[in-house]
Every structure is written in C-alpha cells, then in structure tokens.
Amino acid sequence: MDADTAIGGPGGRFPSTHVSLIEAAASGLSDAAMDQVIALYWKPVYRFVRLKFQKSNEDAKDLTQGFFASALQRNFFARFDPAKASFRTYVRMAVERYSANQHAAENRQKRGGAVEFETVEEQVIATESPELEFDREWRRQLFFLALDDLRVHCKQNGKDVQLGIFEDYDLTDGDRLSYSDLAVKYGIPESTVNNHLAWARRTLRALITERLRGTTSGAKELHEEMRRVWK
Amino acid sequence: MEVSDSVLERLRLVTALPDLTGTRYELESEIGRGGMGVVYAARDRELGRRVALKVLEVPITGEAQLIARLEHPGIVPIFETGTLADGRSFYAMKLVSGARLDRYIADHHTLSERLRLMRRVGEALAYAHAQGVIHRDLKPQNVMVGEFGEVYVMDWGVDAVAGTAGFRAPESTLDRLSDVYALGALLKSLVSASDSPAVAAIAEKAMRADRRERYGSVSAFLADVDRFEQGLAVEAWSEPVWHRLRRFASRNAVLLWLLAAYTLVKFLLFFLRKF
Numbered sequence: 001m002d003a004d005t006a007i008g009g010p011g012g013r014f015p016s017t018h019v020s021l022i023e024a025a026a027s028g029l030s031d032a033a034m035d036q037v038i039a040l041y042w043k044p045v046y047r048f049v050r051l052k053f054q055k056s057n058e059d060a061k062d063l064t065q066g067f068f069a070s071a072l073q074r075n076f077f078a079r080f081d082p083a084k085a086s087f088r089t090y091v092r093m094a095v096e097r098y099s100a101n102q103h104a105a106e107n108r109q110k111r112g113g114a115v116e117f118e119t120v121e122e123q124v125i126a127t128e129s130p131e132l133e134f135d136r137e138w139r140r141q142l143f144f145l146a147l148d149d150l151r152v153h154c155k156q157n158g159k160d161v162q163l164g165i166f167e168d169y170d171l172t173d174g175d176r177l178s179y180s181d182l183a184v185k186y187g188i189p190e191s192t193v194n195n196h197l198a199w200a201r202r203t204l205r206a207l208i209t210e211r212l213r214g215t216t217s218g219a220k221e222l223h224e225e226m227r228r229v230w231k
Numbered sequence: 232m233e234v235s236d237s238v239l240e241r242l243r244l245v246t247a248l249p250d251l252t253g254t255r256y257e258l259e260s261e262i263g264r265g266g267m268g269v270v271y272a273a274r275d276r277e278l279g280r281r282v283a284l285k286v287l288e289v290p291i292t293g294e295a296q297l298i299a300r301l302e303h304p305g306i307v308p309i310f311e312t313g314t315l316a317d318g319r320s321f322y323a324m325k326l327v328s329g330a331r332l333d334r335y336i337a338d339h340h341t342l343s344e345r346l347r348l349m350r351r352v353g354e355a356l357a358y359a360h361a362q363g364v365i366h367r368d369l370k371p372q373n374v375m376v377g378e379f380g381e382v383y384v385m386d387w388g389v390d391a392v393a394g395t396a397g398f399r400a401p402e403s404t405l406d407r408l409s410d411v412y413a414l415g416a417l418l419k420s421l422v423s424a425s426d427s428p429a430v431a432a433i434a435e436k437a438m439r440a441d442r443r444e445r446y447g448s449v450s451a452f453l454a455d456v457d458r459f460e461q462g463l464a465v466e467a468w469s470e471p472v473w474h475r476l477r478r479f480a481s482r483n484a485v486l487l488w489l490l491a492a493y494t495l496v497k498f499l500l501f502f503l504r505k506f
Contacts, residue, residue, distance in 0.1 A: 139239075139243075140236075140239055143234070143239050143242055143243070144234065147234065147242075170238070170241060170242060170245060171234060171238055171242075172238070173235050173237060173238055195252065198250055198252050198316070201245050201246055201248075201250065202250045202252075202316055202317045204242070204246055205246040205250075205317055206317065206318065208246065209318075219289075223288045223289065226288055227288075229243070230243065230246070230247040231264075
C-alpha cells in the first residue's frame with residue numbers, strides 16, 4: 001500500500017478547500033465548530049476508508065473529501081442525534097455508508113473490465129479492524145491537535161521554558177533528560193522543572209478536553225469520550 | 232513535529248494522572264476504576280497516612296456533598312473534597328484494606344456469615360436513606376469487607392450514575408425502592424435458593440418489577456431477614472406445611488427432646504410396674 005497522506009496531520013496542514021467546503025455548508029453549525037469537526041475527523045475518516053475499502057492514497061483522499069463535501073451540503077452534522085449514538089460513531093457509520101455506496105458505484109462502472117487483485121500487503125492490512133483503526137486515529141489526531149494548541153498557547157503566553165521542558169521530557173522517544181539535567185539546561189531549580197512539567201501536562205489535558213467539547217453534544221457525551229481517551 | 236505511538240501512549244498516561252499540585256497528597260498507585268472516576272492510593276503528607284483518592288470528571292455538587300457528610304460505621308468516611316489543579320474533583324477517603332464482597336464470599340461460605348454481611352450493608356443503606364441519600368449503584372464490587380470482618384458500602388452514587396445491569400431496578404428514575412431492588416439482587420448473588428428457599432424468597436420480593444410489591448423500605452427488608460434468622464416465618468414466602476413443621480422442630484428442638492425423653496421414661500416406668 002502506498003504511503004498515507006500528510007493532510008489532516010498537525011501543524012495546520014489542512015487543504016484550503018476545507019475552508020470553502022465549510023463556507024458552502026448550509027448547516028446551522030458555525031464555521032468554527034465545523035472547523036473543529038473536520039480537523040479532528042479528516043484523518044480518521046481517511047484511514048478508515050483506506051483500510052475498509054482498500055483504497056489508494058489518492059482515492060482515499062478523494063473519497064474523504066467527497067464525504068465531507070457531501071456531509072456539509074446535506075447539513076449532515078447538524079442532524080446528529082446524541083440520543084442514538086456518540087458523534088464519533090455517527091461519523092464512522094455515515095462514512096461507511098457513503099463509501100460503500102461510492103465503492104459499489106465504481107464497481108458497477110468497472111464491471112466487465114479487467115479484474116483488480118489486491119496486493120498481498122493490502123490483504124494483510126485489510127485483516128485489521130477499520131473500526132478500531134478509526135478510533136485509534138481519532139485519539140491520535142486529538143492529541144496531535146491538542147499538542148499544536150499547546151505550542152501556540154505557550155508561544156502566545158511566554159511559556160517557552162515550560163514547553164521546552166515538556167518537549168524534552170514527555171515528547172522524547174527513548175532516553176530522556178532527568179529532572180536534574182533539565183534544571184541545569186534551563187538554569188532553574190528541580191522543583192520548578194517539576195512544576196513546569198505538571199503545568200504543561202495539565203494544560204495539554206485541558207486543551208484535549210476543549211477539543212472534545214467542541215465535537216460532542218454535551219456534558220454526558222463529553223465525559224464518555226474523555227473516559228474513552230483515558231481508559 | 233511528528234510524534235511516535237509510544238510517545239502518544241506516554242502522553243495519554245501522563246495526562247490521565249491527577250494533578251495533585253497544591254494538595255497535601257502524593258500519588259502512589261491506581262487501585263480501582265469505576266463508571267464515575269478512578270481511585271488512587273495516595274499519601275497524606277501532613278498527617279503521614281495513606282488515603283484513597285477518588286478522582287471524578289464531574290464536579291462535586293448537591294447530593295455528592297451530602298454523601299460526604301454521611302457518618303456511619305458501614306460507610307467509608309470522607310476526609311476532604313475539593314478540586315484539583317487540572318479541574319477534576321476529588322474525594323479523599325479512608326483507605327480500606329480488605330477484599331471486595333464478591334471476592335470475600337468465595338472463601339466464606341456459611342449462610343450466617345453472608346447474612347451478617349447483608350445486615351451490615353442494609354444498615355448502612357437504611358442510615359443513608361434516613362439522611363436523604365440513595366446509593367444508585369449497589370453491587371458486590373461496591374462493598375468492601377475489612378480485615379476484621381467490618382463492612383463498608385462504597386461508591387455512593389451521584390445523579391450521573393445509571394446503576395449496573397443485574398442490580399439496577401427496571402424503573403427509569405432511581406430512588407429508595409431502587410436501592411431495595413439492588414439490595415435484593417445483592418442478597419440473590421450471595422445466597423442461592425438451594426441454600427435457603429426462604430432467603431431466596433426475600434431476595435425475590437425485594438426485586439419485584441412492580442415497585443408496590445417490593446419491601447417498602449430497607450428496614451422492612453432487614454426485618455424479614457431478622458425473622459428468618461430467628462426461625463420465624465418470613466413475610467416473603469408462604470411456606471409448605473412440612474417446611475413449617477421442620478422450622479417448628481428446629482426452633483423447639485430442646486423442648487421436643489425433653490418431651491421425647493419424658494415420654495420414653497413414662498413408657499419404661501409403665502412396663503417396669505407391670506413386671
């Protein structure tokens with residue numbers, strides 16, 4: 001299978017077409033709300049489509065874009081009923097229906113033509129659960145976005161030292177600097193390293209919660225999703 | 232900056248831990264997890280003792296504050312409630328060492344011991360009801376038996392708790408009678424019909440789908456358990472005649488043995504006089 005897209009990753013790398021999609025939406029949701037939804041769900045939807053329907057990178061991107069465009073045109077997100085399912089489940093089921101219809105339409109067009117065989121690699125990947133992958137990607141995306149929020153927040157509020165300590169300690173794979181090493185590096189007492197780290201973690205948690213708040217229907221669903229993230 | 236899966240998992244773990252900055256507690260380890268929150272063992276630095284910290288996502292308001300004021304030997308005392316630096320709420324409670332009821336009973340099989348446990352649970356529940364508090368999620372996992380056999384009812388419910396399947400009453404709004412239902416379910420989980428049909432009937436009556444057919448209160452439930460333990464007929468069961476006779480014999484065993492002995496002596500004396 002070819003490499004995944006970088007679209008939908010951290011760093012505000014969303015295609016500008018998303019802005020136009022949001023503007024075109026005849027939904028009761030605000031642009032900011034839609035922005036949050038798409039930021040969080042673009043990548044999980046893309047990964048789900050790739051795995052479930054074994055699409056190439058480009059096809060999966062097109063299908064994902066098509067799904068969000070269709071959802072916005074049909075005011076789909078505004079029709080979410082929290083009594084029936086979580087918003088996350090609602091989106092996953094909708095993309096499954098949408099992609100299945102698109103997939104079937106494509107196959108009808110191809111009927112009679114050359115038969116496409118899956119590569120061995122695709123067959124192996126297809127044995128993973130796309131539903132699990134959707135949830136995994138959703139969680140990953142949530143943390144990516146919140147990390148970006150944390151960086152912006154730190155830069156805007158002069159918290160470069162806090163961010164530096166946090167990145168050195170919590171975002172490092174393998175061997176990490178000790179508290180005393182970090183104290184020397186930043187020229188502060190160890191207890192301050194501890195406090196800065198606690199502040200960064202606390203703020204990251206708050207930013208994750210805010211991201212969830214923007215994509216859930218209320219307190220009940222928010223707490224259920226928080227449990228899902230931190231279970 | 233890309234982040235690996237292992238770093239993401241680490242972030243998930245460190246952001247899950249409660250931020251105890253500014254409190255008197257030091258985190259030790261996670262000891263339990265429920266619908267409403269996570270319980271940690273922690274050390275109270277000021278008093279030099281270990282406590283249980285229950286950390287909740289929802290704020291402690293209304294009834295939860297009432298729960299914090301409950302004082303009963305069968306209810307785990309709450310030392311402090313508050314809000315953590317990360318915005319979550321917490322209770323600091325006595326750290327009970329012992330076993331959960333469902334695990335404790337695996338090693339304690341006697342009916343009288345199980346009924347003793349039920350009595351302690353019922354007494355705590357009756358006290359709470361008198362204070363205007365209902366449990367909402369009574370089940371074996373929420374009852375702890377301490378090292379000396381003391382019983383603690385834990386995890387007193389707040390509004391968001393919806394009960395647990397098998398112990399939750401069928402009605403949509405939970406109240407005292409729903410707790411009576413859960414108490415019956417608890418008794419049913421401890422005692423089978425083969426142990427005692429009368430006790431099974433008490434559990435069954437407490438668990439009636441029609442609320443009007445249940446015991447009207449926890450006290451009424453306990454009174455029926457009392458009657459059983461005293462060898463009296465229970466309100467919940469119209470027992471067969473043979474069972475009633477057996478119960479009568481069991482309650483009056485000494486008298487019956489004395490009567491039998493008297494009859495035997497009289498019989499022997501009658502024959503001795505004849506020969």
